[in-house]
């Protein structure tokens with residue numbers, strides 16, 4: 407009898423462990439480093455000591471002392487904190503000439519925590535995870551917090567699970583023995599099936615499911631409609647800041663669909679070639695990124711000719727064309743004569759660039775480097791919604807930036823607006839229709855006449871039917 411109560415106890419302890427694991431925080435300087443590199447490094451210096459487009463971040467936690475929560479909000483959406491009128495935030499913004507910091511609304515608390523840990527370590531110790539190899543003398547070393555232990559925990563869970571079954575087996579055998587000894591009518595010995603369907607086991611499984619289910623549901627609910635700020639890495643480090651900002655190329659030069667059709671369309675590599683036939687090396691990445699365009703269309707930059715039958719060419723021959731090109735540029739940059747051996751660094755650089763081309767241009771569905779560049783789609787309305795670019799850009803005369811934000815400042819493009827129904831509706835309520843000189847509105851005689859007679863100042867999109875369900879829903 408005594409032993410029987412053991413089973414629920416073991417199971418209870420197991421459940422507790424499961425709970426501990428599922429709420430395990432994963433704050434780490436190494437994930438902070440990756441996050442920083444992908445999201446912040448374009449504007450904040452990674453030495454944390456010098457200013458760049460944005461201020462040096464070293465010591466930022468001291469500057470926001472006692473207002474940790476607000477600092478987290480700032481990192482997620484600095485404009486919201488500025489709009490709230492916070493004095494420090496407003497002063498900072500003005501000091502930086504109202505330069506915009508991107509919103510990162512999809513960062514979790516753990517991720518922001520990781521970022522701050524990384525910032526602090528870089529600032530005070532000079533590396534992500536102190537003690538550093540060549541530590542700054544006198545710099546206080548802050549131990550890096552937990553690393554990712556998930557695989558370890560999973561293994562542990564499995565072992566404990568097996569242990570529990572074995573123990574339960576032993577307990578049931580012991581019970582059987584005790585009962586036989588006491589002369590009780592020998593109960594049927596519990597089989598494995600009995601055990602797996604025992605109350606304790608069922609309770610355990612239910613409990614585990616509830617915890618797990620709750621955790622994922624809440625997580626998903628939070629992430630729903632959280633695509634705002636989504637900024638996936640793209641196969642080529644294409645920068646809107648360089649092209650639309652610095653070079654002032656018109657949005658519609660590349661996205662010419664916006665004016666005349668439902669979709670804006672991502673430009674084909676041929677559009678890139680209009681300029682990159684001539685611009686073969688960039689000031690930032692040298693040959694590393696632009697060569698990817700050539701490999702996708704089959705252009706040999708050394709001879710300035712398109713390669714014939716490129717799609718059927720085998721990968722080794724293609725590799726030769728582009729590694730030769732990368733190598734000859736490497737030689738030029740480092741003044742190494744043709745015919746002499748490349749140093750180890752050079753060999754590695756050429757190999758790394760070729761690997762970069764292959765991994766950027768091939769995907770699960772496309773196993774050749776030729777063909778369209780596999781850009782990752784960022785904006786995506788559900789299928790039941792009808793949205794038309796031409797209607798907004800050409801007829802409604804809306805600027806791209808009203809919906810897509812300061813694209814010309816974006817190093818890596820991100821989704822600026824929430825794309826929720828409320829967002830569409832709000833704008834339709836507030837935005838005035840541009841009547842003057844617009845044939846599309848000839849049919850709204852009544853409104854026209856009212857404006858002429860001075861009875862009405864403006865007409866909003868709402869008043870021409872912009873809130874009717876079927877206008878936006880199929």
Ligand code: HEC
Nearest residue numbers: 445446449459460461466481498499502504505506507508
């Ligand atoms: C597009 C450029 C840009 C990017 C990307 C960017 N920031 Fe900023 N950040 C700024 C600017 C500019 C300021 C100064 C305030 C202002 O003008 O809004 C700032 C200010 C800050 C501040 C306040 C500093 C202080 O001294 O109080 C923090 C914290 C900060 N950024 C963190 C981050 C983090 C973390 C990331 C990445 C997740 C990031 N920023 C990405 C431009 C950027």
Ligand code: HEC
Nearest residue numbers: 649650655656657660672781783784785806810813814819
């Ligand atoms: C030189 C060509 C070029 C110019 C000019 C250009 N873009 Fe782009 N745009 C691209 C490419 C390539 C992509 C896909 C890669 C990416 O997302 O960065 C893209 C992606 C986008 C996306 C995201 C599409 C998605 O996946 O949801 C938006 C929005 C966008 N551009 C808006 C603009 C706006 C607004 C301008 C003008 C301020 C502009 N672009 C200027 C080439 C260009």
Ligand code: HEC
Nearest residue numbers: 642643644653655673677678681688689690691692695696
């Ligand atoms: C109208 C001309 C034009 C078009 C079209 C154009 N680019 Fe560019 N691109 C430039 C210029 C100018 C630069 C700056 C070169 C430099 O860094 O000095 C540049 C730079 C780049 C760079 C950065 C290279 C580096 O190392 O700094 C990449 C990558 C790039 N372009 C990719 C593309 C892609 C992909 C497309 C097509 C979607 C495209 N470009 C279309 C003019 C153009």
Ligand code: HEC
Nearest residue numbers: 657661664669670671785786787793798799804805806809
């Ligand atoms: C009224 C808001 C609005 C304006 C103005 C607007 N867009 Fe968009 N854009 C959207 C929405 C919403 C989507 C998502 C569409 C979808 O998923 O079907 C989108 C998607 C895109 C895409 C991804 C490809 C596609 O068509 O789905 C590109 C590229 C783009 N826009 C570029 C532009 C450019 C360039 C301009 C200016 C000429 C512009 N947009 C003006 C709201 C707007």
Ligand code: HEC
Nearest residue numbers: 792793797801802808829830833837867870871872877878
């Ligand atoms: C920046 C403001 C703005 C946003 C955001 C916006 N719209 Fe519009 N929308 C307009 C304007 C202005 C018009 C008027 C142009 C016209 O009458 O054709 C319009 C017209 C329309 C029309 C045609 C209505 C009619 O009566 O003919 C549809 C459909 C539409 N929008 C769908 C959407 C959807 C879907 C979204 C969200 C994904 C959206 N809009 C977001 C400004 C906006």
Ligand code: HEC
Nearest residue numbers: 631788791825826827830831834872873874875877878879
């Ligand atoms: C101006 C455009 C617009 C109008 C008008 C509009 N919707 Fe929507 N609706 C949207 C967009 C955009 C979404 C997608 C939101 C998302 O993905 O978060 C949506 C989503 C929905 C959904 C799915 C649930 C959700 O939030 O994702 C329902 C249901 C819905 N709309 C019903 C309606 C009804 C009923 C009306 C009329 C009273 C209406 N809509 C009018 C743009 C519109």
